[in-house]
Amino acid sequence: MFGPVANSTGCPGRESVVVMTIEEYETLRLIDLEKMTQQECSEQMQVARTTVQSIYEKAREKLSDSLVHGKYLRIQGGHFSLCQGDFPPHCRRRCCPRLQMSSVSPSNPKPEQKNNSMKIAIPVLEDKATVCASFGRAPFFALVDTDTDTNQFLENSAATSPGGAGIKASQLLVDQGAKSILVPRCGENAAQVFQKAGVTLYKTQGESLSENIASFKAGKLETLSNIHPGFHHRP
Numbered sequence: 001m002f003g004p005v006a007n008s009t010g011c012p013g014r015e016s017v018v019v020m021t022i023e024e025y026e027t028l029r030l031i032d033l034e035k036m037t038q039q040e041c042s043e044q045m046q047v048a049r050t051t052v053q054s055i056y057e058k059a060r061e062k063l064s065d066s067l068v069h070g071k072y073l074r075i076q077g078g079h080f081s082l083c084q085g086d087f088p089p090h091c092r093r094r095c096c097p098r099l100q101m102s103s104v105s106p107s108n109p110k111p112e113q114k115n116n117s118m119k120i121a122i123p124v125l126e127d128k129a130t131v132c133a134s135f136g137r138a139p140f141f142a143l144v145d146t147d148t149d150t151n152q153f154l155e156n157s158a159a160t161s162p163g164g165a166g167i168k169a170s171q172l173l174v175d176q177g178a179k180s181i182l183v184p185r186c187g188e189n190a191a192q193v194f195q196k197a198g199v200t201l202y203k204t205q206g207e208s209l210s211e212n213i214a215s216f217k218a219g220k221l222e223t224l225s226n227i228h229p230g231f232h233h234r235p
Contacts, residue, residue, distance in 0.1 A: 018072070020063070020075045054223050120180040123142075130209065205220075
């Protein structure tokens with residue numbers, strides 16, 4: 001946790017926190033400190049260049065918010081693995097190997113490396129194969145453990161809630177240990193719950209659950225940047 005020091009005017013409370021994921025921190029380190037290009041950064045992190053660009057822009061926005069508004073900056077969460085010092089082929093060796101962090105590459109993992117277990121969640125319809133366009137009102141959530149490659153389906157207890165479904169659904173997934181959420185869209189109140197918990201939102205591509213899981217594992221999904229204001233004030 002990084003934050004402002006106390007002064008004559010005081011400093012913001014601990015609730016004024018900007019949460020930056022490990023991936024966002026890593027793009028700042030590689031691009032701004034190590035002077036890598038976005039293409040070099042994408043090769044180091046083993047994700048698409050467009051994904052790096054999106055993550056980097058979000059990281060710069062969060063860092064600016066923390067500095068300009070005097071908010072605490074917390075770095076936590078995300079999808080990553082620690083380098084074991086074996087210098088894989090994609091590594092450019094511009095940093096201490098024991099501290100180097102890179103995105104998990106499910107398509108070509110090394111047998112001797114153990115990736116951090118990652119639980120992702122996706123809203124689905126009753127058929128449990130189609131991504132639901134509504135997050136808070138989705139009848140079920142698919143919970144996927146990328147470490148064991150197993151799926152389970154959780155009934156969304158917030159789906160019939162008269163109000164605040166998005167907030168309740170997001171807290172439900174945080175309590176389940178989800179670290180990444182794959183959604184077509186998300187309201188601002190639900191997004192704030194995920195942000196405080198260090199959970200990353202990714203935008204789905206198409207309606208197929210299995211295809212979106214595969215795209216996520218391959219690092220092809222972009223982070224969700226367009227957060228809508230929600231529908232709780234609409235008739």
